[in-house]
Amino acid sequence: xxxxxxxxxxxxxxxxxxxxxxxxxxxxxxxxxxxxxxxxxxxxxxxxxxxxxxxxxxxxxxxxxxxxxxxxxxxxxxxxxxxxxxxxxxxxxxxxxxxxxxxxxxxxxxxxxxx
Amino acid sequence: xxxxxxxxxxxxxxxxxxxxxxxxxxxxxxxxxxxxxxxxxxxxxxxxxxxxxxxxxxxxxxxxxxxxxxxxxxxxxxxxxxxxxxxxxxxxxxxxxxxxxxxxxxxxxxxxx
Numbered sequence: 001x002x003x004x005x006x007x008x009x010x011x012x013x014x015x016x017x018x019x020x021x022x023x024x025x026x027x028x029x030x031x032x033x034x035x036x037x038x039x040x041x042x043x044x045x046x047x048x049x050x051x052x053x054x055x056x057x058x059x060x061x062x063x064x065x066x067x068x069x070x071x072x073x074x075x076x077x078x079x080x081x082x083x084x085x086x087x088x089x090x091x092x093x094x095x096x097x098x099x100x101x102x103x104x105x106x107x108x109x110x111x112x113x114x115x
Numbered sequence: 116x117x118x119x120x121x122x123x124x125x126x127x128x129x130x131x132x133x134x135x136x137x138x139x140x141x142x143x144x145x146x147x148x149x150x151x152x153x154x155x156x157x158x159x160x161x162x163x164x165x166x167x168x169x170x171x172x173x174x175x176x177x178x179x180x181x182x183x184x185x186x187x188x189x190x191x192x193x194x195x196x197x198x199x200x201x202x203x204x205x206x207x208x209x210x211x212x213x214x215x216x217x218x219x220x221x222x223x224x225x226x227x228x
Contacts, residue, residue: 106160
Protein backbone atom coordinates (compact mmCIF):
# COMPACT_ATOMS: atom_id res chain seq x y z
CA UNK A 1 0.00 0.00 0.00
CA UNK A 2 1.10 3.53 -0.66
CA UNK A 3 1.75 5.58 2.44
CA UNK A 4 0.30 8.91 3.48
CA UNK A 5 1.23 11.62 1.04
CA UNK A 6 1.30 15.34 1.67
CA UNK A 7 1.62 18.14 -0.84
CA UNK A 8 3.42 20.37 -1.15
CA UNK A 9 6.46 19.34 0.89
CA UNK A 10 7.75 22.89 1.25
CA UNK A 11 5.98 26.21 1.09
CA UNK A 12 6.98 29.81 1.63
CA UNK A 13 4.27 32.39 2.19
CA UNK A 14 4.03 36.00 3.27
CA UNK A 15 2.21 37.27 6.34
CA UNK A 16 -1.45 37.89 5.62
CA UNK A 17 -1.69 35.35 2.84
CA UNK A 18 -3.61 32.11 3.07
CA UNK A 19 -2.42 28.59 2.36
CA UNK A 20 -3.98 25.20 1.63
CA UNK A 21 -2.22 21.96 2.42
CA UNK A 22 -3.28 18.58 1.10
CA UNK A 23 -3.16 15.09 2.54
CA UNK A 24 -3.98 11.78 0.89
CA UNK A 25 -4.45 8.97 3.42
CA UNK A 26 -3.65 5.32 3.06
CA UNK A 27 -6.25 3.52 0.98
CA UNK A 28 -9.10 2.34 3.20
CA UNK A 29 -8.36 4.78 6.00
CA UNK A 30 -11.25 7.06 6.86
CA UNK A 31 -9.71 9.16 9.60
CA UNK A 32 -7.32 11.99 8.87
CA UNK A 33 -5.74 14.05 11.62
CA UNK A 34 -3.61 17.16 11.38
CA UNK A 35 -0.84 18.22 13.74
CA UNK A 36 1.36 21.27 13.93
CA UNK A 37 4.98 20.71 14.98
CA UNK A 38 7.19 23.59 16.13
CA UNK A 39 10.39 23.67 18.19
CA UNK A 40 8.69 25.70 20.91
CA UNK A 41 5.30 24.02 21.20
CA UNK A 42 6.09 20.51 20.04
CA UNK A 43 3.40 18.43 18.40
CA UNK A 44 -0.04 19.93 18.77
CA UNK A 45 -3.30 18.43 17.58
CA UNK A 46 -5.25 20.59 15.15
CA UNK A 47 -8.27 18.51 14.16
CA UNK A 48 -9.45 15.12 12.99
CA UNK A 49 -11.85 14.29 10.21
CA UNK A 50 -13.73 11.05 9.81
CA UNK A 51 -16.11 10.33 6.98
CA UNK A 52 -16.14 13.98 5.90
CA UNK A 53 -17.05 15.24 9.39
CA UNK A 54 -14.83 16.96 11.91
CA UNK A 55 -14.78 14.57 14.85
CA UNK A 56 -12.19 16.19 17.12
CA UNK A 57 -10.77 19.67 17.34
CA UNK A 58 -7.74 21.10 19.12
CA UNK A 59 -7.23 24.55 20.57
CA UNK A 60 -6.34 26.56 17.51
CA UNK A 61 -7.92 29.80 16.30
CA UNK A 62 -10.56 29.82 13.62
CA UNK A 63 -7.94 30.79 11.03
CA UNK A 64 -7.15 27.09 10.92
CA UNK A 65 -9.75 25.04 9.15
CA UNK A 66 -10.01 21.79 7.33
CA UNK A 67 -12.22 19.54 5.32
CA UNK A 68 -12.38 16.01 4.10
CA UNK A 69 -13.64 14.75 0.80
CA UNK A 70 -15.63 11.63 0.01
CA UNK A 71 -12.44 9.81 -1.01
CA UNK A 72 -11.00 10.60 2.47
CA UNK A 73 -8.45 13.06 1.13
CA UNK A 74 -8.17 16.07 3.38
CA UNK A 75 -7.12 19.66 3.12
CA UNK A 76 -6.30 22.16 5.78
CA UNK A 77 -6.40 25.88 5.26
CA UNK A 78 -4.74 28.64 7.21
CA UNK A 79 -5.96 32.15 6.52
CA UNK A 80 -4.28 35.44 7.36
CA UNK A 81 -0.92 33.82 7.99
CA UNK A 82 1.21 34.95 10.92
CA UNK A 83 4.92 34.47 11.48
CA UNK A 84 4.08 32.05 14.28
CA UNK A 85 2.36 29.73 11.84
CA UNK A 86 5.74 28.66 10.50
CA UNK A 87 5.88 24.97 11.31
CA UNK A 88 5.92 21.43 10.04
CA UNK A 89 2.33 20.36 9.44
CA UNK A 90 1.85 16.63 9.75
CA UNK A 91 -1.06 14.61 8.53
CA UNK A 92 -1.86 11.18 9.90
CA UNK A 93 -4.37 8.62 8.77
CA UNK A 94 -5.94 5.66 10.49
CA UNK A 95 -8.81 3.26 9.97
CA UNK A 96 -10.64 5.41 12.47
CA UNK A 97 -13.53 3.28 13.64
CA UNK A 98 -14.35 3.51 17.33
CA UNK A 99 -14.71 -0.22 17.75
CA UNK A 100 -11.03 -0.96 17.49
CA UNK A 101 -7.97 1.06 18.18
CA UNK A 102 -5.99 1.62 15.04
CA UNK A 103 -2.68 3.37 15.00
CA UNK A 104 -1.93 6.47 13.02
CA UNK A 105 0.33 6.52 10.01
CA UNK A 106 2.05 9.82 9.41
CA UNK A 107 2.96 11.57 6.21
CA UNK A 108 6.32 13.31 5.70
CA UNK A 109 4.82 16.71 6.48
CA UNK A 110 4.61 20.08 4.80
CA UNK A 111 7.19 22.61 5.93
CA UNK A 112 5.51 26.02 5.94
CA UNK A 113 7.63 29.13 6.29
CA UNK A 114 5.90 32.47 6.77
CA UNK A 115 7.99 35.57 6.07
CA UNK B 116 -6.90 16.98 30.50
CA UNK B 117 -4.58 14.22 29.51
CA UNK B 118 -0.87 15.00 29.48
CA UNK B 119 2.36 13.25 28.73
CA UNK B 120 5.74 13.96 30.26
CA UNK B 121 8.96 12.77 28.72
CA UNK B 122 11.78 13.10 31.19
CA UNK B 123 14.93 14.33 29.51
CA UNK B 124 14.79 16.25 26.26
CA UNK B 125 18.20 14.85 25.29
CA UNK B 126 19.63 11.42 26.01
CA UNK B 127 23.09 10.33 24.92
CA UNK B 128 24.32 6.73 24.98
CA UNK B 129 27.26 4.86 23.55
CA UNK B 130 26.77 2.38 20.76
CA UNK B 131 25.91 -0.99 22.30
CA UNK B 132 24.65 0.52 25.55
CA UNK B 133 21.14 0.28 26.98
CA UNK B 134 18.64 2.83 25.75
CA UNK B 135 16.05 4.05 28.27
CA UNK B 136 13.61 6.81 27.35
CA UNK B 137 11.10 7.79 30.01
CA UNK B 138 7.42 8.56 29.58
CA UNK B 139 4.80 9.28 32.23
CA UNK B 140 1.17 10.10 31.66
CA UNK B 141 -1.37 11.73 33.90
CA UNK B 142 -4.73 10.05 34.03
CA UNK B 143 -6.91 8.04 36.33
CA UNK B 144 -8.06 5.99 33.38
CA UNK B 145 -5.49 3.84 31.59
CA UNK B 146 -4.99 5.28 28.13
CA UNK B 147 -3.78 3.83 24.91
CA UNK B 148 -0.05 4.50 24.72
CA UNK B 149 2.29 4.86 21.78
CA UNK B 150 5.94 5.47 21.01
CA UNK B 151 6.91 7.08 17.73
CA UNK B 152 10.29 7.84 16.17
CA UNK B 153 11.03 10.79 13.91
CA UNK B 154 14.10 11.10 11.73
CA UNK B 155 15.13 14.52 10.40
CA UNK B 156 12.77 15.94 7.79
CA UNK B 157 10.44 12.98 8.06
CA UNK B 158 7.11 12.18 9.61
CA UNK B 159 6.56 10.00 12.63
CA UNK B 160 6.85 6.24 12.52
CA UNK B 161 5.10 4.04 15.06
CA UNK B 162 7.50 1.94 17.13
CA UNK B 163 4.98 0.20 19.36
CA UNK B 164 1.64 0.61 21.08
CA UNK B 165 -0.13 -0.55 24.21
CA UNK B 166 -3.86 -1.05 24.23
CA UNK B 167 -4.83 -3.83 26.64
CA UNK B 168 -3.46 -7.15 27.71
CA UNK B 169 0.22 -7.89 28.09
CA UNK B 170 1.99 -4.97 29.73
CA UNK B 171 5.32 -5.64 28.03
CA UNK B 172 5.04 -4.57 24.43
CA UNK B 173 7.59 -5.36 21.75
CA UNK B 174 8.01 -3.09 18.78
CA UNK B 175 10.13 -2.69 15.71
CA UNK B 176 13.91 -2.28 15.59
CA UNK B 177 14.39 -4.12 18.89
CA UNK B 178 12.51 -1.62 21.04
CA UNK B 179 10.12 -2.56 23.79
CA UNK B 180 8.12 -0.74 26.45
CA UNK B 181 6.42 -1.74 29.66
CA UNK B 182 3.12 -0.30 30.84
CA UNK B 183 3.14 0.19 34.60
CA UNK B 184 -0.23 1.37 35.81
CA UNK B 185 0.90 1.94 39.38
CA UNK B 186 3.64 4.28 38.17
CA UNK B 187 1.63 5.72 35.24
CA UNK B 188 4.67 5.06 33.11
CA UNK B 189 5.46 3.64 29.69
CA UNK B 190 9.24 3.74 29.36
CA UNK B 191 10.92 2.74 26.12
CA UNK B 192 14.00 0.51 26.17
CA UNK B 193 16.40 -1.18 23.82
CA UNK B 194 19.16 -3.46 25.12
CA UNK B 195 21.85 -2.34 22.69
CA UNK B 196 21.89 1.01 20.91
CA UNK B 197 22.82 1.26 17.26
CA UNK B 198 23.99 4.35 15.43
CA UNK B 199 20.84 4.23 13.32
CA UNK B 200 18.73 4.71 16.47
CA UNK B 201 19.75 8.36 16.66
CA UNK B 202 16.50 10.26 16.20
CA UNK B 203 13.75 12.03 18.13
CA UNK B 204 11.31 9.86 20.06
CA UNK B 205 7.79 10.80 21.06
CA UNK B 206 5.47 9.22 23.57
CA UNK B 207 1.75 9.73 22.97
CA UNK B 208 -1.55 8.90 24.66
CA UNK B 209 -5.08 8.54 23.39
CA UNK B 210 -8.35 7.61 25.04
CA UNK B 211 -10.48 6.78 22.10
CA UNK B 212 -9.25 6.04 18.66
CA UNK B 213 -5.81 7.31 17.83
CA UNK B 214 -7.19 10.17 15.80
CA UNK B 215 -6.67 12.60 18.63
CA UNK B 216 -3.42 11.87 20.40
CA UNK B 217 -1.55 13.97 22.91
CA UNK B 218 2.19 13.91 22.45
CA UNK B 219 5.05 14.47 24.83
CA UNK B 220 7.70 17.05 24.04
CA UNK B 221 10.03 14.48 22.58
CA UNK B 222 13.44 13.10 23.50
CA UNK B 223 16.38 13.40 21.16
CA UNK B 224 18.55 10.30 21.31
CA UNK B 225 22.21 10.64 20.39
CA UNK B 226 24.31 7.52 19.91
CA UNK B 227 28.06 7.92 20.29
CA UNK B 228 30.47 5.58 18.50
